[in-house]
Amino acid sequence: MIIPIRDAPFHAGELRAQRLAGGGPPGFAIRAAMPEQHRSFFAMLRYLLVATIDGDGWPVASIVTGRPGFIASDAANSLHIDRNAVWLDSFKSLLHAGQPIGMLGIDLNTRRRNRVNGVIRQSDGGSMRLDVTQSFGNCPKYIQVRELEDTGTPDMPAGAAQSFLELDNRARAMIAHADTFFVATGSGAHAMENGGIDISHKGGRPGFIRIDGNTLTIPDFVGNRYFNTLGNMLLDPRTALLIVDFTNGDVLHLQGRSEVLWDADETAQLAGAQRLWRFHVERGWHARHAVPLRWRLTEFAPTTEATGIWPVNMA
Numbered sequence: 001m002i003i004p005i006r007d008a009p010f011h012a013g014e015l016r017a018q019r020l021a022g023g024g025p026p027g028f029a030i031r032a033a034m035p036e037q038h039r040s041f042f043a044m045l046r047y048l049l050v051a052t053i054d055g056d057g058w059p060v061a062s063i064v065t066g067r068p069g070f071i072a073s074d075a076a077n078s079l080h081i082d083r084n085a086v087w088l089d090s091f092k093s094l095l096h097a098g099q100p101i102g103m104l105g106i107d108l109n110t111r112r113r114n115r116v117n118g119v120i121r122q123s124d125g126g127s128m129r130l131d132v133t134q135s136f137g138n139c140p141k142y143i144q145v146r147e148l149e150d151t152g153t154p155d156m157p158a159g160a161a162q163s164f165l166e167l168d169n170r171a172r173a174m175i176a177h178a179d180t181f182f183v184a185t186g187s188g189a190h191a192m193e194n195g196g197i198d199i200s201h202k203g204g205r206p207g208f209i210r211i212d213g214n215t216l217t218i219p220d221f222v223g224n225r226y227f228n229t230l231g232n233m234l235l236d237p238r239t240a241l242l243i244v245d246f247t248n249g250d251v252l253h254l255q256g257r258s259e260v261l262w263d264a265d266e267t268a269q270l271a272g273a274q275r276l277w278r279f280h281v282e283r284g285w286h287a288r289h290a291v292p293l294r295w296r297l298t299e300f301a302p303t304t305e306a307t308g309i310w311p312v313n314m315a
Contacts, residue, residue: 001280004032009194010209011187011194011231012235014227014228014231017234018225024225024227028178029137032134033077034073034076038105038116041107042071042079043069046065047063047065047106048081048104049104050062050199051100051186052099053100054185059239060184061140062087064087065085065291066084069082076265077275079130083127090253095126097124101197102117104182108147108162109148113137113143114136114138116135117131134196142301142304143201146297149294159290160287161287164283164286165283166281171284172211175217175243179199179203179204179206182242183199184198184239184242185198185233187234188238198228204221204307208307208310209296214256215279217272219272219276220277221303230277237257238258241253241279246294246295247290247296248289249286249289251286251287251291252285254284255284256280256283257280258278260277261277264276271306271307272306
C-alpha cells in the first residue's frame, strides 16, 4: 500500500522557523499514515521514546521498553503498545484516550529512526492504541552507535524519583556527560492545523550542552530543516528534556521554557552550530536504574565528531 505524502504538513510555527532560518527543506516525506517499512521497524524495537502533555499542558518526555513485538501495527494509521510494556510511572499516569502523543522509534545500533505523532484512542493498564496523524523518517545525523547489552531486568531495582526546582550536582553531572538527549515540545493551542506534540533526538560531543546556573544553552546543528522542535518553541516555549544514562539506566527529566537565539554572536564559539536555543529549568527529577536496559557505546557519529564543545571557561 502506497501512503501519499502530505502537500502542506507544517504548522504556522514551523513555517515561521523555516523563514527565520533562511529556508525550509528542499523536500519532505511526511505522511498521514505509516508506510510498511515504518510499521515493521517499530515492531522490532525494544525501546521507544514518547512524549505527551501533563494536566497543565506541559510537555513530558519518557521512554518505554519491552520485548520485541511489544509495539505492533495492524493498520497503517494505527500503532499499539501491549500491556507488558515497562513505562516510567510518572508517564504511565498520563495515558488516556484523547491525549496527544509523539513517538520516536530509534535503533541506536543502526542509527535508524522514524517518527509518529497522533492521538491516543484507547489506554488500559499500560496498553495503548494510537491513531496516527503524522509519520516520517529522520536522517541518522548525530546518533551515536550503541549496542544493546542487557535484554533482561537488571539486578539493581529502580530508585525513587528525586524532584528538584534547581539543578543539583547529580543533574549537572548527567548533563555534562551527555552525548544524547531527547526534547519534547508542543504547538500548544496556537496551531490546530498540523499541530500536536513532538519528541526529537539531539546529539553532540559530551560538553555540547552549556550549563549556566539553571540555564542550558544548546546548539542547533544542521538537520532536515523541518524545524519541528524550534517551530513548536515559537508557539509554546514550554519544553521537556530527557537524558538517559545508557550505562546504568538512570534518567533525568527537566521541564522549563525555551527561547531560540537565531543570530547570537556566541554561536561562533561552538563548531557546527547554526543557531542556539536556551532552556531555563523550572523543575525536574532524576531516578536511578529507571530503565531496565543497558547499552554500550561503540562509535560516535561522523557528524558528531565534526562538531565542537563549549570552551571550559564558558561552562
